[in-house]
Amino acid sequence: MHIVVCVKQVPDTKIIKINPKTNTLDRRSAPAILNPYDAHAVQEAVKIKEKTDGTISVLSMGPPQATAVIKKSIEIGADRGYLISDRAFAGADTLATSYALSKALERISKDLPVDMVICGKHAIDGDTGQVGPGIARRMDIPPVTNVIEVSEVNQQEKTVLIKRKLTSGYELIQSELPCLLTVEKEINDIEYSPMPNMIKAARYEPVIWAVSDLENVERTQLGLKGSPTIVGKMFTPPRPEGGIRLEGSSDEQVSQLMEVLMEKKDLLTIQSSK
Amino acid sequence: MNLDDFRGVWIFIEQNDGKIEGVSLELLGAGRKLADKLQVPLSGFLLGSEIKSLANQVIAYGADQVYMVDHPVLKNYRTESYMKGVMLLAEKYKPEIILYGATPNGKDLASAVATDLNTGLTADTTMLDVDVDNRLLEASRPAFGGNIMATILCKKHRPQMATVRPKVMKALEPDTSRLGKIIEESISLQEEDMRTKVLRIVNDVTKKANLADAHVIVCGGKGMGDLQNFQLIHELADTIGASVGGTRDVVEAGWLPHEQQVGQTGETVTPKIYFAIGISGAIQHVVGMKNSEFIIAINKDPNAPIFDVATYGIVGDAMEIVPKLIEQFKQLRTEKGGEISYA
Numbered sequence: 320m321h322i323v324v325c326v327k328q329v330p331d332t333k334i335i336k337i338n339p340k341t342n343t344l345d346r347r348s349a350p351a352i353l354n355p356y357d358a359h360a361v362q363e364a365v366k367i368k369e370k371t372d373g374t375i376s377v378l379s380m381g382p383p384q385a386t387a388v389i390k391k392s393i394e395i396g397a398d399r400g401y402l403i404s405d406r407a408f409a410g411a412d413t414l415a416t417s418y419a420l421s422k423a424l425e426r427i428s429k430d431l432p433v434d435m436v437i438c439g440k441h442a443i444d445g446d447t448g449q450v451g452p453g454i455a456r457r458m459d460i461p462p463v464t465n466v467i468e469v470s471e472v473n474q475q476e477k478t479v480l481i482k483r484k485l486t487s488g489y490e491l492i493q494s495e496l497p498c499l500l501t502v503e504k505e506i507n508d509i510e511y512s513p514m515p516n517m518i519k520a521a522r523y524e525p526v527i528w529a530v531s532d533l534e535n536v537e538r539t540q541l542g543l544k545g546s547p548t549i550v551g552k553m554f555t556p557p558r559p560e561g562g563i564r565l566e567g568s569s570d571e572q573v574s575q576l577m578e579v580l581m582e583k584k585d586l587l588t589i590q591s592s593k
Numbered sequence: 594m595n596l597d598d599f600r601g602v603w604i605f606i607e608q609n610d611g612k613i614e615g616v617s618l619e620l621l622g623a624g625r626k627l628a629d630k631l632q633v634p635l636s637g638f639l640l641g642s643e644i645k646s647l648a649n650q651v652i653a654y655g656a657d658q659v660y661m662v663d664h665p666v667l668k669n670y671r672t673e674s675y676m677k678g679v680m681l682l683a684e685k686y687k688p689e690i691i692l693y694g695a696t697p698n699g700k701d702l703a704s705a706v707a708t709d710l711n712t713g714l715t716a717d718t719t720m721l722d723v724d725v726d727n728r729l730l731e732a733s734r735p736a737f738g739g740n741i742m743a744t745i746l747c748k749k750h751r752p753q754m755a756t757v758r759p760k761v762m763k764a765l766e767p768d769t770s771r772l773g774k775i776i777e778e779s780i781s782l783q784e785e786d787m788r789t790k791v792l793r794i795v796n797d798v799t800k801k802a803n804l805a806d807a808h809v810i811v812c813g814g815k816g817m818g819d820l821q822n823f824q825l826i827h828e829l830a831d832t833i834g835a836s837v838g839g840t841r842d843v844v845e846a847g848w849l850p851h852e853q854q855v856g857q858t859g860e861t862v863t864p865k866i867y868f869a870i871g872i873s874g875a876i877q878h879v880v881g882m883k884n885s886e887f888i889i890a891i892n893k894d895p896n897a898p899i900f901d902v903a904t905y906g907i908v909g910d911a912m913e914i915v916p917k918l919i920e921q922f923k924q925l926r927t928e929k930g931g932e933i934s935y936a
Contacts, residue, residue: 412713413704413707413714413716414707414708414711414712414713414714417708441858443858445716446716446717446857446858447716447717448700448704448716449700449703449704449707449714449716450704451704452672452701452704452705452708453704453705453707453708455672455705456676456705456708456709457708460788461672461673461788461789462672462701462704462705463672463789464672464697464700464701465697465701480792483697484697485697485698485794486614486696486697487796487797488794488795488796488797489794489795489797490669490791490792490793490794490795491791491792491793491794491795492789492790492791492792493789493790493792494788494789494790495788495789498788498789503851504851505850505851546713547711547712547713547747547748547749547750548713548714548715548745548746548747549745549746549747549748550743550744550745550746551731551743551744551745551746552743552744553736553741553742553743553744554733554741554742554744555741555742562888562900562903562904562905562906563904563905563906564900564905564906564907564908565905565906565907569909569910569913569914569917570917572907572909572914573914573917573918573921574921576889576905576907576918577918577921577922577925579905580866581925586865586866586887586935586936587809587833587866587933587934587935587936588933588934588935588936589925589926589929589931589932589933590931590932590933590934
């Protein structure tokens with residue numbers, strides 16, 4: 320089994336600032352981490368590898384400092400890491416991102432054919448969840464999103480059994496390999512990294528590719544140029560008119576609220592058990 | 594690409610087991626306004642197996658036309674079969690706007706279709722409008738960090754697509770006297786060509802019913818301080834027969850499981866009574882609860898944005914107010930001998 324996990328470096332905090340000139344996130348204003356959903360994706364790859372044996376590669380796109388999330392993935396248990404990094408990738412929306420990553424996957428699979436791609440459900444800085452299915456379409460493999468369990472991997476039949484979360488409940492899906500999964504956090508718990516992984520990660524130097532290292536790339540599909548969506552404007556939503564403030568001491572506030580709830584508005588009632 | 598070849602507003606009508614998802618009906622309501630502004634028809638498109646009886650409902654909720662692709666292979670949602678159906682319709686009829694509910698299936702489908710149509714897709718939209726002069730969809734969503742919305746545009750590609758959060762838009766009152774056109778498209782699909790199979794669907798409503806259908810929700814935020822103080826939220830909820838919710842911070846701190854998260858990346862809720870306790874009111878949270886009927890906010894900071902959406906606000910320390918509130922309710926229960934619930 321060769322599993323490729325796509326990971327993203329994201330800003331860690333909610334106090335990240337927005338650059339008023341470009342209306343984009345000022346990524347320098349917050350510490351960068353491995354997207355939490357992607358950590359679960361790497362962990363799931365490790366769990367699958369324990370049963371099937373094989374190789375786990377991680378792939379990321381970003382500036383040179385994004386090697387940090389590849390090292391983090393090595394700590395969790397990945398074997399190899401690839402970073403595609405080039406100014407031409409900058410400003411990509413989800414469509415241009417899935418294009419660039421699929422080109423890198425093409426190159427990776429030349430060395431070692433890919434049996435499965437795993438992504439996090441979404442990245443916490445964009446919350447879109449659109450890149451995973453996009454990669455699957457470009458590779459022409461089936462995507463299975465919102466995965467909460469990989470129940471069985473059958474290497475002989477080249478199939479996998481998956482539980483996929485639905486609005487209410489889940490569905491059990493059988494997919495052919497290769498396929499692409501996007502995983503929910505509940506799929507596993509991140510385990511403590513064993514010491515050999517930590518040592519390996521500390522010394523690990525991922526492979527870094529520029530656009531020129533990838534094959535058959537149409538440059539017009541990369542980065543800002545290849546992105547059909549743009550941020551038109553940023554605005555503070557119209558503030559709805561606030562309601563009534565309950566003033567006074569805490570006792571007075573509580574009794575006013577009780578009066579509103581139980582009497583004035585008759586919202587809550589006591590169902591007598593007698 | 595000639596943008597003028599594309600006309601019309603389309604809504605993906607998601608059905609599961611012959612039942613139309615609520616968000617699809619909400620989108621017909623929102624889409625009606627967009628279509629009227631652009632002076633084009635509003636269409637619903639529907640894929641599945643033996644779904645013909647659903648067309649009239651789509652029209653009653655505001656559509657002028659319904660496109661249907663009915664095939665046994667489309668019985669259960671699968672990306673590969675459904676996207677073939679959508680591609681067939683979109684390439685033949687060229688709508689300028691397609692909206693999908695931001696459900697697991699809607700998001701999955703829209704992401705795949707956007708890739709094959711090589712067009713833009715905006716995720717988890719909470720506000721929709723059109724710039725009529727330029728025929729541009731203005732799809733707005735909360736931007737990461739801060740109380741700010743971003744409007745996403747797709748200027749040079751068609752169709753313009755967005756997924757829209759459930760329970761944010763309002764469905765129209767159904768009008769069964771409305772007339773509309775039903776257009777059936779045939780598709781050739783073979784089960785043998787499918788690379789995925791749905792073996793079983795397990796409905797587990799227990800987790801969901803908790804928040805989505807609750808009449809009363811007590812929701813706590815990071816302002817509760819720690820896990821121990823957060824127990825006050827559980828205690829208040831227990832006392833008045835409410836469900837417990839939490840903000841993203843609370844879920845990330847591990848105080849509550851993800852199923853109980855209210856907000857942009859959690860559940861959107863519309864209960865009769867919503868208690869927001871120790872919650873500042875970041876926009877990611879507010880979009881998930883602002884349509885609740887009666888909102889009570891308790892927060893130390895008088896300038897917290899949560900007070901802007903609250904029906905009643907108490908500026909004060911939750912650690913002081915909530916125990917008193919619990920005590921009052923408990924006393925009332927003992928006096929009258931019964932359980933408290935929504936009237």
